[in-house]
Amino acid sequence: MNSSSLQLVSMFVLMVLLQVMLFNNLQLFGFINPMVYLLFIIMYRFESDQTLFILLSFILGFSIDFLSQSGGAHSIATLTIGFLRPLLIRNAFGVTAEIPTSFYNDSRTLNKTIFLALIISIHHLLYFSFVFFNWNAIYLILKNTLLASVFSLILIALLSSFYKKLNDS
Amino acid sequence: MKRILNALVQFRNPILYLLLLGLSFFFLDNKSSFHQSQLEKYGLYVSQNLYRVSHQIGNYFQLKKINEKLLQENKALKELELKSKGIPLYPSALKVKRRFPFQVKAAHIIKNSFLNQQNFLIIDKGAEDGIKEEMAVITDRGIIGIVKSVSNHYASVISILNQDLKINVRLKNSAAFGTLSWKGKNPIDFQVEDVVMNAQLEKGDTLITGGMSSYFPLGIPLGKISEFEHDIQSGYYTISTELFEDPSQVYYVYVIENLDQKEINELKNEQP
Numbered sequence: 001m002n003s004s005s006l007q008l009v010s011m012f013v014l015m016v017l018l019q020v021m022l023f024n025n026l027q028l029f030g031f032i033n034p035m036v037y038l039l040f041i042i043m044y045r046f047e048s049d050q051t052l053f054i055l056l057s058f059i060l061g062f063s064i065d066f067l068s069q070s071g072g073a074h075s076i077a078t079l080t081i082g083f084l085r086p087l088l089i090r091n092a093f094g095v096t097a098e099i100p101t102s103f104y105n106d107s108r109t110l111n112k113t114i115f116l117a118l119i120i121s122i123h124h125l126l127y128f129s130f131v132f133f134n135w136n137a138i139y140l141i142l143k144n145t146l147l148a149s150v151f152s153l154i155l156i157a158l159l160s161s162f163y164k165k166l167n168d169s
Numbered sequence: 170m171k172r173i174l175n176a177l178v179q180f181r182n183p184i185l186y187l188l189l190l191g192l193s194f195f196f197l198d199n200k201s202s203f204h205q206s207q208l209e210k211y212g213l214y215v216s217q218n219l220y221r222v223s224h225q226i227g228n229y230f231q232l233k234k235i236n237e238k239l240l241q242e243n244k245a246l247k248e249l250e251l252k253s254k255g256i257p258l259y260p261s262a263l264k265v266k267r268r269f270p271f272q273v274k275a276a277h278i279i280k281n282s283f284l285n286q287q288n289f290l291i292i293d294k295g296a297e298d299g300i301k302e303e304m305a306v307i308t309d310r311g312i313i314g315i316v317k318s319v320s321n322h323y324a325s326v327i328s329i330l331n332q333d334l335k336i337n338v339r340l341k342n343s344a345a346f347g348t349l350s351w352k353g354k355n356p357i358d359f360q361v362e363d364v365v366m367n368a369q370l371e372k373g374d375t376l377i378t379g380g381m382s383s384y385f386p387l388g389i390p391l392g393k394i395s396e397f398e399h400d401i402q403s404g405y406y407t408i409s410t411e412l413f414e415d416p417s418q419v420y421y422v423y424v425i426e427n428l429d430q431k432e433i434n435e436l437k438n439e440q441p
Contacts, residue, residue, distance in 0.1 A: 050182050058189040065196065071204060072197030079193060083186040130197065133207045 008044075012060065015040045020067040023155075031144070034151040037064060038123060039159055041081060042116065045102045046089055057082025070131070077126035081119055088118045104163060116153055116160075124149045240275045240421060243309070247423050248273040251386045270429040271386045274299060276306075276422050278313075279323075283356045283417035288328040290314065292422060295322040305384040305425040310414040311391050312336065313422050315384055324424075330356055330416055337379040338391060343368055346379050347408065349391065356417040359392065361408040368406070370397050376410055383433045386425065 019037040061078030092115035100106035276294040306313040336349040345368030347361040380387025392412040
């Protein structure tokens, strides 16, 4: 097992544990749990194998579901975001030549923010849609999506810069 | 086989995605009864719409079959209707049990003409379907003609748009008999001759078949009197009439068989 795989696995485990042990119990304002485990999806190298990545996304979502007893909503949202990630990368970073090899290798703040916002908002929208799973709760879904997205975005941005510094040193 | 494998490899990501998505839904379904019932609700919504669409499409393709079925039903009803036509004219008939010697068969016109003075048409039932010469052909609102010759699967019919064909008719509200024939121009303009002068006529009176010929049963409505004139010299009315149905624009017809025709003809021939 080479170092990058090791890093991958350790990050995976770390994300799952962080989410389940810490962030799922935050309950900001009583109902907001930021979903920081998306950092794994964001940090995963852009150029690597998509099939493996879809599988990993599913396992990530499924692990969170499994450990937080939340049905299949995390799995569906994470799997879908993993499947859609190449599309979102193209949308956020532009044509093929401009796409960086990984999230922390890029220095364009605007593109990175757009990418983060896209991934987080789509994921959250899917997640809350499947949690409430009712057309009549559409306002509740949108409200939760908006608020939780903001907090997830802040936390993930913070953590990603932290990650970058760690790698640099 | 190689192509299928290639396609599988090429689309492995979407396939994997859908597979795992299905798995997630399965977990969602198993985990909470709320989601289970919601999923069932949405599933029901989708399936009911699917079934409705497929039902409608299926219905569309069955229309022909349904038409045929309705035609068969109409045939049976026509027989009943013909049977009942005579009753209001002779109320006493209600009390007496009567024979009704007519039988009805459904058919389609496959060739029609109205441009000549002697018109014929062809129907898609023949000897194998029990059609014989001299059977009457009617529609739901009038009469069409009389079968002239029969092949195995088809029959040719003398149209009433044929100046040689004379039909025995009477008025609905008085038993004044006459002879209906085509004027030879407009397919719905006919004339009735030989109605005796002492009959009471009015414009708009309904003409029905007279039941005197062995072809048509009594009481099939044909048309209305549009105008009439006395002919003082001959002592008969000459009546112009308009048919209820244009015989040149008919597709579904009924062939009527008079089961007693042979008997009647024998009696006719015995007369000197």
